[in-house]
Amino acid sequence: MNLTSVAPLMTERYRSTPELVAEVVREAILRGLLKGGEQLRQDEVAAQLGVSRIPVREGLRQLEAEGLVKFLPRRGVLVSSLSADEVQEIYEMRIPLECTALRLALPHVTDADVRRAEEILDAIDRETDLGRWGHLNDEFHAGLYVLANRPRLLALIKNLRANVGRYLRIYISLLHHKPRSQEEHRMILDAVRRHDVPAALAALERHLDVACRGLVTYLSQERDARTERSGLARSR
Amino acid sequence: MNLTSVAPLMTERYRSTPELVAEVVREAILRGLLKGGEQLRQDEVAAQLGVSRIPVREGLRQLEAEGLVKFLPRRGVLVSSLSADEVQEIYEMRIPLECTALRLALPHVTDADVRRAEEILDAIDRETDLGRWGHLNDEFHAGLYVLANRPRLLALIKNLRANVGRYLRIYISLLHHKPRSQEEHRMILDAVRRHDVPAALAALERHLDVACRGLVTYLSQERDARTERSGLARSR
DNA sequence: CGGCGGATACTCGTATACGATATGTAAATA
DNA sequence: TATTTACATATCGTATACGAGTATCCGCCG
Numbered sequence: 001m002n003l004t005s006v007a008p009l010m011t012e013r014y015r016s017t018p019e020l021v022a023e024v025v026r027e028a029i030l031r032g033l034l035k036g037g038e039q040l041r042q043d044e045v046a047a048q049l050g051v052s053r054i055p056v057r058e059g060l061r062q063l064e065a066e067g068l069v070k071f072l073p074r075r076g077v078l079v080s081s082l083s084a085d086e087v088q089e090i091y092e093m094r095i096p097l098e099c100t101a102l103r104l105a106l107p108h109v110t111d112a113d114v115r116r117a118e119e120i121l122d123a124i125d126r127e128t129d130l131g132r133w134g135h136l137n138d139e140f141h142a143g144l145y146v147l148a149n150r151p152r153l154l155a156l157i158k159n160l161r162a163n164v165g166r167y168l169r170i171y172i173s174l175l176h177h178k179p180r181s182q183e184e185h186r187m188i189l190d191a192v193r194r195h196d197v198p199a200a201l202a203a204l205e206r207h208l209d210v211a212c213r214g215l216v217t218y219l220s221q222e223r224d225a226r227t228e229r230s231g232l233a234r235s236r
Numbered sequence: 237m238n239l240t241s242v243a244p245l246m247t248e249r250y251r252s253t254p255e256l257v258a259e260v261v262r263e264a265i266l267r268g269l270l271k272g273g274e275q276l277r278q279d280e281v282a283a284q285l286g287v288s289r290i291p292v293r294e295g296l297r298q299l300e301a302e303g304l305v306k307f308l309p310r311r312g313v314l315v316s317s318l319s320a321d322e323v324q325e326i327y328e329m330r331i332p333l334e335c336t337a338l339r340l341a342l343p344h345v346t347d348a349d350v351r352r353a354e355e356i357l358d359a360i361d362r363e364t365d366l367g368r369w370g371h372l373n374d375e376f377h378a379g380l381y382v383l384a385n386r387p388r389l390l391a392l393i394k395n396l397r398a399n400v401g402r403y404l405r406i407y408i409s410l411l412h413h414k415p416r417s418q419e420e421h422r423m424i425l426d427a428v429r430r431h432d433v434p435a436a437l438a439a440l441e442r443h444l445d446v447a448c449r450g451l452v453t454y455l456s457q458e459r460d461a462r463t464e465r466s467g468l469a470r471s472r
Numbered sequence: 473c474g475g476c477g478g479a480t481a482c483t484c485g486t487a488t489a490c491g492a493t494a495t496g497t498a499a500a501t502a
Numbered sequence: 503t504a505t506t507t508a509c510a511t512a513t514c515g516t517a518t519a520c521g522a523g524t525a526t527c528c529g530c531c532g
Contacts, residue, residue: 016307017485043514053486054487061294062300066301074515092389152325152326156329279484288516288517290515309485310483310522310523311525
């Protein structure tokens with residue numbers, strides 16, 4: 001495990017050390033540097049960030065609450081991994097929540113907001129790096145939702161998005177899904193521009209539903225493949 | 237601050253000490269033993285539970301993630317308090333989430349489940365203690381939602397309910413709202429018994445909406461009254 | 473008499489240290 | 503040779519300890 005590539009975050013001043021730990025480890029999980037199921041050794045994280053294990057443990061407790069890691073009694077902290085079912089469940093929450101956010105945001109959307117969103121979509125078209133793609137994707141959605149002026153709703157959506165984020169990135173890259181995703185983004189934005197609430201919500205729901213189905217199918221196949229392999233290995 | 241009245245929880249064996257701390261403090265906040273804005277002295281909590289501050293801090297970090305307390309840098313932990321706006325926002329999340337849970341639960345509802353729910357409603361009718369009323373109320377709703385078999389959704393709803401729970405209890409007792417709440421519960425349960433999805437969702441949404449409006453009105457008046465008082469005090 | 477500055481005492485945040493438990497390895501036995 | 507048991511090692515969980523920042527109280531000045 002090597003967190004030095006995300007360590008630049010350290011130079012910024014954070015509210016607190018546990019928050020810094022949470023930020024660094026969260027980013028590492030999102031970028032796929034830390035795989036699901038992997039054990040996090042607290043000493044190692046502490047050493048890499050130049051702090052003791054106490055703030056590390058507190059930061060990890062926050063990530064536990066976010067669902068990104070799991071404390072196993074006396075056996076340390078594991079990076080969570082999501083099954084196809086769990087991904088589906090998260091989307092079942094995201095769809096009504098993100099639709100609520102978009103619905104509440106729509107009355108406040110200005111031309112400048114639409115232009116900013118367009119710029120993000122153009123940037124996504126040009127982007128090749130997966131990590132930055134993920135952030136831009138989040139920015140597009142959050143840029144709309146933030147206009148709803150509902151900080152808790154926004155934070156919750158952000159958290160749910162973070163949970164499926166690492167799988168979404170694999171899926172987008174492996175299935176070359178970017179053009180389709182961008183088409184859907186522009187459908188949403190067109191409806192938003194016209195302040196057409198039903199169309200915008202329908203487009204957003206479709207967008208999320210497509211991603212959900214794709215992800216679930218992909219993860220189910222993944223699991224079947226793994227089961228198959230281990231079955232073969234056992235039967236050798 | 238005195239947590240001994242909730243300390244009986246200590247006798248049970250918990251997965252971990254931080255979880256025990258979170259449980260005890262959460263319950264104290266919910267019961268109104270700890271008021272919003274109140275500072276939690278870590279030494280004191282630690283002493284009352286017979287542990288050191290490290291597991292206490294970890295437990296409080298979990299409550300922070302749940303939104304029940306807030307870490308202020310170098311100034312310790314405060315019990316959060318919700319404004320009318322924040323309560324409204326939480327209900328704006330609860331309504332779509334709880335409707336989703338109920339919708340997914342409905343196909344799996346059996347006669348036995350309905351009977352169990354009826355028993356809880358009868359118990360609520362007989363209940364006079366506010367703390368137990370809160371738990372029974374949660375049990376009625378959770379008892380239906382759990383049938384959806386969506387653990388994350390259930391946990392999220394539980395957390396949102398916990399956040400408004402303390403205000404709801406005040407509101408219910410002060411405004412003698414129990415009979416109306418029970419009427420609404422029975423409306424929901426009747427629709428559930430008939431497996432009438434639209435009716436059940438509409439009844440649930442009404443139930444939540446009524447509580448939301450009542451709470452928001454109550455909290456706004458509260459705040460106005462406080463502002464008025466402090467204004468008078470200042471003008472003296 | 474009220475506002476301000478400094479010293480004291482708290483409380484917080486975290487590094488260190490230690491006991492306890494899980495894991496891996498090697499030896500012993502069936 | 504496979505399986506089990508005992509031991510060594512590593513990691514965890516938390517108590518203790520200490521430095522640092524913050525609030526409080528008292529004396530001083532206006």
